[in-house]
Amino acid sequence: MIPCPECNALGHKVLESRYQPKLKAKRRRCVCKACGFRFTTQEKVWTGEHLSVVPAEPAPLSTAARLDQIEARLEALIAAKVRVSTQSAPEPTAVSVPIERLGLRTVRAYNTLKRAGVHTVAQLLSLTPADLLRIKRFGVTSLTDVVMALEQLGLELPRERESA
Numbered sequence: 001m002i003p004c005p006e007c008n009a010l011g012h013k014v015l016e017s018r019y020q021p022k023l024k025a026k027r028r029r030c031v032c033k034a035c036g037f038r039f040t041t042q043e044k045v046w047t048g049e050h051l052s053v054v055p056a057e058p059a060p061l062s063t064a065a066r067l068d069q070i071e072a073r074l075e076a077l078i079a080a081k082v083r084v085s086t087q088s089a090p091e092p093t094a095v096s097v098p099i100e101r102l103g104l105r106t107v108r109a110y111n112t113l114k115r116a117g118v119h120t121v122a123q124l125l126s127l128t129p130a131d132l133l134r135i136k137r138f139g140v141t142s143l144t145d146v147v148m149a150l151e152q153l154g155l156e157l158p159r160e161r162e163s164a
């Protein structure tokens, strides 16, 4: 017994039953005894033939497709290796970078640093803001200039002098 598709109740009355040769099925026009909903059922002989249907095996790859696969794998391997080597590469050191490269906005900051013997970014990074302000004619404006220029490079002056 098939439950009513509308109210799920079991129990219907067959209004009409007809065998349809084209479908090799018997169709029944039914009415639900509970709610009066009308629906059609279909009865068919099951031969189990669908069980013998074997899923089609994937077609073997053509040589070109296999070469593409190998190439893609090699590219992935090379990319992975490149990533590893960039990770282990040492960061560029600021040691020999001249302060000209900082792109200081004021000539005074640059000149006073040069006169004080500060020629490289590394030298600059060994000085605290207080050290810099002790340089003759190097004021807060110059300090701001230096701090901002270093910031552009992701660098900053030490707050305290390294005790080495």
Ligand SMILES: [Zn+2]
Residues within 6 Å of the ligand: 004, 005, 006, 007, 008, 009, 032, 033, 034, 035, 036, 037
């Ligand atoms: Zn019903």
